[in-house]
Amino acid sequence: MRFYFDIRDGDEFTEDDAGVELPDLNAARLQATIALTEMARDYLPRNGDERRLAIHVRTDEGPQLDVTLDYELEHLRKQERS
Template sequence: MPRFYFDIDDGLRFTSDDDGQALPDRAAARNMAISVLPPLARDVMPDGDRHAVWVVIRNEEGDAIFRAVLELVAEWLD
């Protein structure tokens, strides 16, 4: 199985995945990246009105192949 690496940036810190995870294919890696975003965002709720959490997937060669971003925008409408 191919190995995928998940780098995370929550706006406060960047974490580079040095171990990776063996997954069946790119679709499984994509699903994993998307599934980790909500819990990560909850852990670093923003103090301001904008916040984004990013996950970038790298392949075994170290190339970035996918990015998922969860962005919170909070604003008063009146």
């Protein structure tokens, strides 16, 4: 079965028009989870204190699942200024 992995990075959306053949939805879930953790390693936290990354998995039949990562950095103490 062909699965498509659309990527959302905040307000940016990239549609997968090629897809990949995988045996089942479990394999697609694993593929999306691995891809999302690699995205997190590359993009977090250097671009601010908040970020939402998501991979939307679909087939020709429609949406199948979403894998989402929300990142938020909360400062608990005020930073000293020099």
